[in-house]
Amino acid sequence: MQNSVSLQFVSPYAFEAMQKVDVARLAALSDPELRLLLPCLVRMALCAPADQSNAWAQDKKLILRLLSGVEAVNSIVALLSVDFHALEQDARKEQQLRHKAGGSNGESILVSQLQHGLTLEFEHSDPLRRLRLALSELLAIMNKLADSNGEFFLKSSELFESPVYLEEVADVLCILQAELPSLLPITEVAEALLHVRNGEWFLCLLVANVPDSFSEVCRGLIKNGERQDEESVGGRRRTEALRQLCQMNPSQALNIRAMVVEECHLPGLGVALILDYKPDTADEAVSPLVSYVSGLLLGTNGKVRTWFSMFIRNGQQRKRESSSVLWQMRRQLLLELVAILPRSRSTHVPNDSDMDSESSSGYSGLREEHVVKASALLRLYCALMGIAGLRPTDEEAEQLLQLMTSRPPATPAGVRFVSLSFCKLLAFSTLVSTPEQEQLMVMWLSWMIKEEEYFESAAGVSASFGEMLLLVAMYFHSNQLSAIIELVCSTLGMKIAIKPSSLSKMKTIFTQEIFTEQVVTAHAVRVAVTNNLSANITGFLPIHCIYQLLRSRAFTKHKVSIKTNPEATNQPITEQEILNVFQGLAGGDGGKVRSQYTITTQLLILYYILSYEEALLANTKTLALMQKKPKSYSPALMDQIPIKHLIRQAQGLQQELGGLHSALLRLLATNYPHLCMVEDWISEEEVTGTLPLLRKMLLTSSSCKYSQTQLREAFQNVLSGGPRLLRILEHLTLLSAGDLIPYAEALTASMGLLLEDGVSRRILQTVSKLWMVLNTVMPRKLWVMTVNALQPSVKLLRQQKYTQNDLMVDPLIVLRCDSRVFRCPPLMDITLHMLNGYLLASKAYLNAHLKETAEFERSNLGLSGQPDTPEVTREELKNALLAAQDSAAVQILLEVCLPSPQEELQLGGGGGADSLLRSVQSAPGIPMRKQVGDAGAGRGAQGEREAEGGLLSDLREVQCLICCLLHQMFIADPNIAKLVHFQGYPQALLPLTVAGIPSMHICLDFIPELLTQPQLEKQIFAIQLLSHLCTQYALPKSLSVARLAISVMGTLLTVLTRAKRFAFFMPTLPCLVSFCKAFPPLFDDVMSLLVQVGQVSAADVTTKARDIDPLIARLQYLRQKPQEIPLSESKCSLRKRSAEDLGGADPDVQLCYHIEATFMDIISSSTQAL
DSSP: GGTTTTOOOOHHHHHHHHHHOOOHHHTTHHHHHTTTTHHHHHHHHSSSSSSSOHHHHHHHHHHHHHHTTTTTHHHHHHHHHHHHHHHHHHHHHHHHHHHHHTOOOOOOOSSSSSOOHHHHHHHHSOOHHHHHHHHHHHHHHHHHTTSTTOOOOOOOOOOHHTTTSHHHHHHHHHHHHHHHHSSOOOOHHHHHHTSSHHHHHHHHHHHSGGGGGGGHHEEEEHTSSSSSGGGSHHHHHHHOOOOOOHHSSGGGHHHHHHHHHTTTHHHHHHHHHHHOOOOOOTTTTTTTTHHHHHHHHHSSSSHHHHHHHHHHHHHHSOOOOOTOOHHHHHHHHHHHHHHSSTTTSSSSOOOOOHHTTTTOOGGGGGGGGGGGHHHHHHHHHHHHHHOOOOOOHHHHHHHHHHOOOOOOOSHHHHHHHHHHHHHHHHHHHGGOHHHHHHHHHHHHHHHHHHHHHHHHHHHHHHOOHHHHHHHHHHHHHTTHHHHHHHHHHHTTSSSSOOGGGGGGGHHIIIIIIIIHHHHHHHTTOOOOOOSSSSSTTOOOOOOHHHHHHEEEEEHHTTTTOOOTTTTTTSSOHHHHHHHHHHHHHSSOSSSOOOOSOOHHHHHHHHHHHHHHHHHHHHTTTHHTTTTTTOOOOOOHHHSSSSSHHHHHHTTTTTTHTTTHHHHHHOHHHHOOGGSOOOHHHHHHHHSSHHHHHHHHHSSSSSSSSSOHHHHHHHHHTTTTOHHHHHHHHHHHTOOOOHHGGGGHHHHHHTEEEEEEETOOOHHHHHHHHHHHHHHOOOOOOOOHHHHHHOOOOHHHHHTTTOHHHHHHHHHGGGSOOOOGGGGHHHHHHHHHHHHHHHHHHHHHHHHHHHHHHHHHHHHHTTOOTTTTTHHHHHHHHHHHHHHHHHHHHHHHHHHHHSSSHHHHHHHSOOOOOGGGGHHHHHHOOOOOOOOOOOSSSSSGHHHHTTTTTSSHHHHHHHHHHHHHHHHHHHHHHHHHHHHHHHHOOOOOHHHOOOOOOOGGGGGGGHHHHHHTTTTTHHHHHHHHHHHHHHHOOHHHHHHHHHHHHHHHHHHHHHOOHHHHHHHHHHHHHHHHHHHHHEEEEEEHHHHHHHHHHHHHHHHHHHHHTTTOOOOOHHHHHHHHHGSSHHHHHHHHHHHHHHHHHHHHOOHHHHHHHHHHHHHHHHHHHHHEEE
């Protein structure tokens, strides 16, 4: 675009006057400046305005007066006098013609055959023909642009290149676009002008005459631009055009730069706009260029970072050009870097005597006002080199090294600058290439060591660069190069690729010249203790250094005393010291003791204890070989630490605690799984949700107006004073979990009183809700108190109190509670929650106990060198014990689901087990955790509802709660389900378990194995279980297992004795009805089996000379023509005969009639289905 350099562009002053229609400013313009704006001004003066105010009328007069002395106005008025409607019609016809001709320049409707060149024709033409010539040429460029498929071209056109007629052509272009906006959208015209010479000049004039279109045109040009503008001629032309537009309207330069970043197009334009506009800022401020490029490379948008990095990499591949935006940017950055260097810096390396002299010209200090700017430049060069792949020139590398080895003042910013410089040296050691530069770096590092204490005291920061030097030295000595790389990236605040091999030179300098291992160890003892340790502390903490030295045993190796440093001790923290952290200082005022330690300290101590215990378990073999058995922390200590309360607080402080929260959760899930149950996390979400927050706003003060004594008294009068107790409990629900802790003992100790008849259901539910809130902060202590409170009255009289250890050793103690708990759903829910927790705790306890004692017992027995047979046996015994515990818990819970004799009478009037789950068999599933709400009525008033079918009974709700827990247990460990069903349970519970436990379908996997058991009872149970599963889960797998069961029944028919045959087929024949109901294709197989069983049974009957009905003939007839049998009569006669005759009949006779009844049931179910 060099041709347009001599042309006059619209000045910012003139553009602003046009934007604001400032007539006074317009009048102040020179004639050449005013000439560029004539198209808009003439249209403004001639066209009817929308503004009819007097002010505009006066301004219009001034504009007319302004235009009256300009000769070119007459030609523009003539251009506005043509018929633009007819012109648009012809233009659209020409567009259609060009489209049909495939874009070839053939006939033209707008312009007839030209006699001369385009320039001469334009000169000799009238206004209408001038418009037609310019419009035809512009449409030709736009059509070619549409067919170019994104490839850039430069169209040669006399009309846009002749310097004599440029102003007249610009007038025509502006008038055409203003009068034909639908035909010539301004964004498309702007795109077309990029493809002609002087296009940026025409574009600026066009936008200046339509100033409102500035942002629209710029956004269109950027959106259609190249991702890398300096890679192509078109990209460079587009960038230059946009720069000219921004020079015309500098106030929008920042917005245009934001568009560039938003679209990730034209990166050179963004940099060029920064270079074009240098705002007047203070000398110490970070320059806009540094801020802009740093934001692109160090921001959170990965797409922008990759886009700009590609601009840097591609720009380096081309030869160094003064016109290249990248080289202009690098030159500007270098100038800024040199400007802040100490004036007397040189590459001269002084000797030791020079170093001691503060007046040494080679080591003058960095000015305080330049430190922040120097740090920003260092980070920017790190990002350019590490992220964008910039290869510094020799000059850049020399000046960077001079800046990095400067000596800043002792301020926090100075400490930060030294840390950044040190990390940049580690990350880019190639900057040090000559022996002189290497000696300069060594001298600077020695100065860092010498001035470390002064900087820390003078700057007043909590962490100086001395700890980082020490830490890096230790990492070099232990060859932990990856840790150094992580440290460097963390300090610089960016992730850059550093090859470990590039650190070899620095490693040699550190380990042999500056920091030998003995110097490191001796230096570490002087490191101060870190106060108020938290993740918010910047820099590198002394605790990292001490940890590394302890890990490498450097203190022991070099015999350095560390007794005075409380952070560096090789002995475990005592239990009393731990208790002091959690309980505060002794001798409190008897109230709520506030700990003097912060939550961070308490969490770190908790992390220390859990890590210590885990390390002991992980190294038992090593300790056994060394004949050492370190003391572990007692369970009594762990019981006094509020683990769940601390974890709950840590969850809200994850930003401040860094990775401590996740590390604690990992240790808890391993060692305390009962504190990490999913139900607890879900209930915590409910406690901390929006609704409880709104309810807590009802509290007028943070203290509760009811005391613990008042709560106990209200519980004692629960039957007579229920409303008062309820009022106290409802108020307690507004308290936070922490404020509720003092009431925990009174609440749990009175739970036994809630088992009396007549206690309001709402009271029970409120107590359960409060218990769940307390469970989020003090679960272990709460569980122990609750278990002891719910013991039977006989045990309470004997004052038998269980401890946490008792309950972990034997979790079934939870179920040895008062039997009335099993019919109180809110308290049963609490009991099941505790049972689930203690089962998990027992597993963790036994695993830890096994690991802790196995190796030491083996070493005491002299078996350390022998195979692991005893250990394997212990593992098997532990697994057997856990399986026995789980299965016993399941069996007890299943027994709880059986109704008592009184409940059977209420459910069905003496129907026994058959009436237990009448509704389950008629409904597809059991409503899980059905809530029963009655604020005022007692539980004894539910008898009328229970008589209506039992759906709202306490028994049904307890069954639902138990089924929920069993489902969780079966999903967590399917082997429990297998073990329980191999043990068996009452057949009357099968409808409940199959319908109420969604995971019962896993039983289909082991039923074939259960059918192969030698015990007849297990085979019967397997077939009964399968019949219910087929009805509930009519799956292909169920069908295949049902076929197998029918086959097994046929096989057993041939091998069982007469007595066993009766015992086997009497309970299993009804199961065949369920098989046929679920899978009609089994009808033939089942009928064949029934006929075979009937034949065998009838044969035994006839051998006794006892003549009965011709059974076999009837069965064959029923099998062949089931639809002809009157079912109602047959079933009635069967029932009558069963009632009258079968009471004293022979077992084979009973079996025969039972087979016929099964036949009739199958036929009945099949016809009903049809």
